[in-house]
Amino acid sequence: MRSNNTIKHFINTMIQGLFWLLPIVATIIIISWLYTNIENVLGSMFRLIGFMPEKYLFLWEALAVVVFLIILYILGHLARTKLANLFEYLFSKIPGYTTIRELVGIFNSSKKGKNQVLVVAIKGFGNEGYNIGLMYSQKESIIKDHYTITLSMSPIPNGGFMFEIHKDKIYVIENATFDNNLQYLLSMGVKSFTEILRIEPKSIDEFTPLCEWIKNNEG
Incomplete structure (x- = not known):
């Protein structure tokens, strides 16, 4: 009996750890995906004007981080405007979007x-x-x-x-x-x-x- 309780406690503790970790991992994956795509787009644009990011790696990474933060700020600002309501109305026509948005909103403590x-x-x-x-x-x-x-x-x-x-x-x-x-x-x-x-x-x-x-x- 004691052995079963120990195993049950061990499994419950692991599941608690998983639930604690999942939001963190999901946030890291999303941020990493956004950053990588922004960096790729910026890299392509700068190469068109003759700037090679590979030659100035540290400067390039710093610039990419700054641009990424600026974009996040702009998106956060737009989220408070009527323009955001227009985008939400258009996306709400996509099946499942509203449900996903509400689920994500549950975890948004900044509201x-x-x-x-x-x-x-x-x-x-x-x-x-x-x-x-x-x-x-x-x-x-x-x-x-x-x-x-x-x-x-x-x-x-x-x-x-x-x-x-x-x-x-x-x-x-x-x-x-x-x-x-x-x-x-x-x-x-x-x-x-x-x-x-x-x-x-x-x-x-x-x-x-x-x-x-x-x-x-x-x-």
């Missing part, structure tokens, strides 16, 4: 305001206690005054349950992110949210009610 993924505490399903969940959208549910909350499974958050919760039972854990919640789930509660966020425990009344949070972040 703010109404597009932010919220970590929330909701009134538990018994008479006592609360549950920690995620709120991927601040859009009202089909049930008036209710919002959709997802409770993920632990320690492997590859599934969960969705509930429609009344707004008066939802409290926002401000400054908590999707990444913080993932750490909490993977630790199976061994690492508390107070440790992850480096804050002192609070009473439920000290957290921001959802209605107040939405009002403060309108526009």
